[in-house]
Amino acid sequence: MHSQYDIILVGRGLANLLFAVQYLQKNKKLKILIIEKQKIIPKRYISTWQGPGLIDLKKEFGLKKEKSWKKISVSNDKEYIVRKTAPYEYVSYEYSKNIRILLSRVLKYNVDIIYQNVKSITELQDYIEIKTTKDSFKAKFVMNSMINENKKEIDPYMLHQYFVGTEIKPNSSDRIDECQLMHFTKVRNAIQFNYILPFAKNRILIETTEFSKKIDFKKLQRVNNQLIKKSKINFKEMGVIPMSTKLKFQRTKRVIPTGIGGGFARPSSGYLLIRTAMWAKENKDKHLSEILFSQKKVINFLDKIFLRACANSSEDAQKIFMALFKAKNIHSVIRFLADSATIKDLINIIIISPKKIMINALFK
Numbered sequence: 583m584h585s586q587y588d589i590i591l592v593g594r595g596l597a598n599l600l601f602a603v604q605y606l607q608k609n610k611k612l613k614i615l616i617i618e619k620q621k622i623i624p625k626r627y628i629s630t631w632q633g634p635g636l637i638d639l640k641k642e643f644g645l646k647k648e649k650s651w652k653k654i655s656v657s658n659d660k661e662y663i664v665r666k667t668a669p670y671e672y673v674s675y676e677y678s679k680n681i682r683i684l685l686s687r688v689l690k691y692n693v694d695i696i697y698q699n700v701k702s703i704t705e706l707q708d709y710i711e712i713k714t715t716k717d718s719f720k721a722k723f724v725m726n727s728m729i730n731e732n733k734k735e736i737d738p739y740m741l742h743q744y745f746v747g748t749e750i751k752p753n754s755s756d757r758i759d760e761c762q763l764m765h766f767t768k769v770r771n772a773i774q775f776n777y778i779l780p781f782a783k784n785r786i787l788i789e790t791t792e793f794s795k796k797i798d799f800k801k802l803q804r805v806n807n808q809l810i811k812k813s814k815i816n817f818k819e820m821g822v823i824p825m826s827t828k829l830k831f832q833r834t835k836r837v838i839p840t841g842i843g844g845g846f847a848r849p850s851s852g853y854l855l856i857r858t859a860m861w862a863k864e865n866k867d868k869h870l871s872e873i874l875f876s877q878k879k880v881i882n883f884l885d886k887i888f889l890r891a892c893a894n895s896s897e898d899a900q901k902i903f904m905a906l907f908k909a910k911n912i913h914s915v916i917r918f919l920a921d922s923a924t925i926k927d928l929i930n931i932i933i934i935s936p937k938k939i940m941i942n943a944l945f946k
């Protein structure tokens with residue numbers, strides 16, 4: 583057994599490092615251990631909105647963007663909506679680069695990192711014991727970003743957002759320079775859309791996403807393959823994010839669940855970066871025994887109705903997205919998507935949303 587740590591971070595991922603960067607600014611002397619199971623940091627793109635009234639990820643955390651866009655499109659086979667979003671921009675960050683940035687900030691303090699697989703976390707009266715495949719460690723508090731696969735799904739409307747993305751080097755004749763947020767395609771029993779992020783002439787991410795009760799990666803892979811045609815592949819990314827308003831944050835006296843495992847992902851979109859960054863900032867002055875993660879009630883309520891509409895009918899879900907992106911006040915929509923809606927924005931969202939679909943979903 584090693585000496586006792588103030589905090590053990592299980593996982594060197596986005597949520598734990600965003601938290602540590604903020605928390606260490608105020609609590610410089612804490613003795614922290616990070617236990618991570620894999621040395622290699624996977625490459626992937628994480629995106630979010632940035633602009634007035636939203637937490638500034640560069641200023642607060644030092645994150646470096648890969649690319650940003652002030653014009654986006656949302657479309658289906660009938661409609662094509664292009665919106666200018668300035669002063670807001672849709673920003674993509676490469677995960678491995680930014681994890682390294684966050685890690686280098688954190689390791690300047692009294693922080694160690696080891697690469698071992700955590701097998702158990704046991705909460706005892708006065709401390710926590712963490713066992714890995716090789717060792718055991720003691721801590722006063724644990725920030726745990728492992729996903730508990732055994733957690734029962736208690737939500738009949740629970741959907742999964744799962745996706746397959748391919749970064750390609752396009753053929754020289756294919757010119758793609760538009761940020762396509764969503765292009766919906768018609769499929770049975772799911773909401774499927776393609777998402778395109780052109781980072782540079784020779785680097786374009788083409789992603790196929792589904793919101794669905796069932797996960798079928800083979801099917802999604804086939805759809806994605808058709809889109810990339812015979813282009814040269816740089817790399818692939820894939821993932822699954824739960825979409826439910828019932829995945830509640832539940833801490834114990836000493837264990838604080840974080841990230842996807844902590845229920846931080848936005849139920850209606852699966853987005854996690856911006857709300858985790860806000861959580862890290864809001865909690866930096868608190869004692870570890872007081873750290874909580876709470877979802878804003880009105881946003882959660884609207885997400886719940888939206889998820890029900892998605893579970894009922896993929897066409898209804900498309901109609902909601904199209905209505906939001908057609909809205910006169912796109913800035914209200916962006917702040918809503920970025921978890922920073924004002925009361926006026928929320929009223930706008932309610933006015934913009936297709937009433938019949940929302941009411942049907944609410945009472946179904």
Ligand SMILES: Cc1cc2nc3c(=O)[nH]c(=O)nc-3n(C[C@H](O)[C@H](O)[C@H](O)COP(=O)(O)OP(=O)(O)OC[C@H]3O[C@@H](n4cnc5c(N)ncnc54)[C@H](O)[C@@H]3O)c2cc1C
Nearest residue numbers: 593595596597618619628629699700821841842853854855
């Ligand atoms: C491909 C992809 C694209 C995404 N795109 C977006 C996006 O555009 N916008 C957005 O907001 N969100 C996005 N997300 C969702 C979310 O932001 C990321 O998944 C984010 O990395 C989640 O942070 P986290 O801390 O929960 O998990 P992670 O960043 O994955 O960190 C968890 C860490 O814990 C480690 N770990 C797990 N089990 C153990 C164990 N037993 N012992 C030791 N270590 C362990 C893992 O190896 C990992 O390093 C995306 C997710 C994926 C997979």
